[in-house]
Amino acid sequence: MLSTFISNNYIRKNIALGWPLALNALLMQSMLMIDTLLVSPLGEVSLAAMGIATTIVSFILGIQMALANGTQLVMSRAVGSGSPSKLSNAYWSGMLINLSVAMGFWLLLSWLDQDLIRWLTDNKTLYIEIGAYLDIAKYLVLFTAITQVITAMFNAIGCSKTPFKSYLIELPINAIASYLLIHGFNEWQGLGVIGAAIGSVIAISLRMVFLTACLKYQPELTLSFTSQFSVFVNNMKLHFIEIFPVAANVTMLSIGATIYQLLYSQLSINAYAAITVLMPWIRGGTQFITSWAHASAITISQAIGSKKLDNLTADVDISIIMAVVLSVCSCGLFWGLSFVIADIYPGLDPETYLALTTIAPLYILLPFIRGYNTVHGHILRALGKTTAVFKINFTGQWLISIPLCGVLILYFDASIFWAFAVMPFEEAVKALPFRYLARKTLKEFDHTQADKLI
Known part of the structure; x- marks a missing residue:
């Protein structure tokens, strides 16, 4: 009887954690799908440019999510241990690692974007639109680094509904902003493919603000940095060693x-x-x-x-x-x-x-x-x-x-x-x-x- 109760309790806990995670993943995938759908009336050239650009961005976001998932496991162990200092160290280690990787990709997209585009396609008519989209979309990489780690924190403490709510805010804002910026309104003609990138950046930045505010006012959660620098550096090194194979x-x-x-x-x-x-x-x-x-x-x-x-x-x-x-x-x-x-x-x-x-x-x-x-x-x-x-x-x-x-x-x-x-x-x-x-x-x-x- 006891084992049945434990099993049922375990299942209930995982279901409560799992369904927002599933909807989060579906909503995150739908963001780039919405942009592609909104760009499709502009014609095949714009749609092809959007497809290639979003392939690059999706690849980077996938690596960031993997790093955050690794951090999520470390933070979950810290939650189980009941040690605020361990949880704080795990959070800041994950945040610095993810931001460092994001900055590396941002620099790569800033310096080598044209080389990358030429490697992916030899259609010169696409170069300008792909480059214009990536010039804006590269900021998604920075904002996503922050939101993914905060999301991992909420998941680790069992509050997976909060990230789900943030996607419910982000998705309609992204759809409305992108539509207006792509196609324009009244007599303004809009920005085309660039508008899709700007709309996405606006939406994810608002999501980042929402998640940061929720994290700040989360009861009984203290993320103040109190460790000695040498101890923290060692913790971050061990943290990276564990999560790197996940990203790889x-x-x-x-x-x-x-x-x-x-x-x-x-x-x-x-x-x-x-x-x-x-x-x-x-x-x-x-x-x-x-x-x-x-x-x-x-x-x-x-x-x-x-x-x-x-x-x-x-x-x-x-x-x-x-x-x-x-x-x-x-x-x-x-x-x-x-x-x-x-x-x-x-x-x-x-x-x-x-x-x-x-x-x-x-x-x-x-x-x-x-x-x-x-x-x-x-x-x-x-x-x-x-x-x-x-x-x-x-x-x-x-x-x-x-x-x-x-x-x-x-x-x-x-x-x-x-x-x-x-x-x-x-x-x-x-x-x-x-x-x-x-x-x-x-x-x-x-x-x-x-x-x-x-």
Whole structure:
């Protein structure tokens, strides 16, 4: 009876943490989608420029989010320990690291933007619009560094609804400001693509002000800097050592996803169009699984920080079971999508619909295997195995799956079914190592290991 109560309490706590995290991720993805939608009436040149520019910005924001997620685990352990000084050190270490990385990217976009643009496209008609967008959008990188760390703090203390509210403020402001600045009003013609960048900067700056104010007036949360400088520098060094593999992992997977897309572009135009149509659905359809994994990592990190390890294995088992349940639900949603996707995207060629039908069993199965791996990866990071997670992902993607995909497409001229099958195959390859490492780590995890992490 007691174990049932503990399990139910753990599930309720994770759900309360997880649903705002899922909606946060969906809303964050929708921001750049809104800008793209608003720019589309300007024509193909502006839309192509917007697509390339937002690809660069999204890549940088993904790295910043990964750094913040690593910081989130450190702060969650500090919350569990009940030590205000540890929490303060974790917050300021994460903030300085993220801001330093953001400044590096800002300088890169300031000095090498034209070189980067020429590397991404040889269409000279796009250069001016891409450069103009990046000249403004690079400030998003600075503001996002601050908002991501503050968001991580709220998640770590269990107040994930506050960042959700901030997105509800940011999203309509971004949509309205961007629309007016892109298309103008009355007799003013607007700024075009540059207006989308300015609208986004206005919206995220207001979100930053809102989150900062909420953090300042958060009860019983003191983030004053009281540590000796030498102690803080050492803490920041250890902090970076732990979170760097998280950022490296996300960067590696992002580049790998781009290479997959480049390889798939070598298929027939209809096959590539089918995969392009599916990718946003695959990313969005797994957000609730990912958010459950994030919530599990936060709760487990808090337990490690408080050294309450008696139910650690049981909580991990519950996290995995719930992730499997959510993954099955996601598979069901994708199964339903397979029946209506032709209605959602009318007017495509018959060959494209045939390609979508051909890979339907694969994209229906994919969330199940990916969800299983996602929850294991986040739990292992909470247990301090960030480097091991990176090694498993690197081996599965870069040493096995991407070379296999390249051989199938470029040498054997494989069909879309076998080319797309590499993605669930990659997840299957990683599943057993994730499972083995999680069980081994839990078996060996004790108070000594917890002390090392803290």
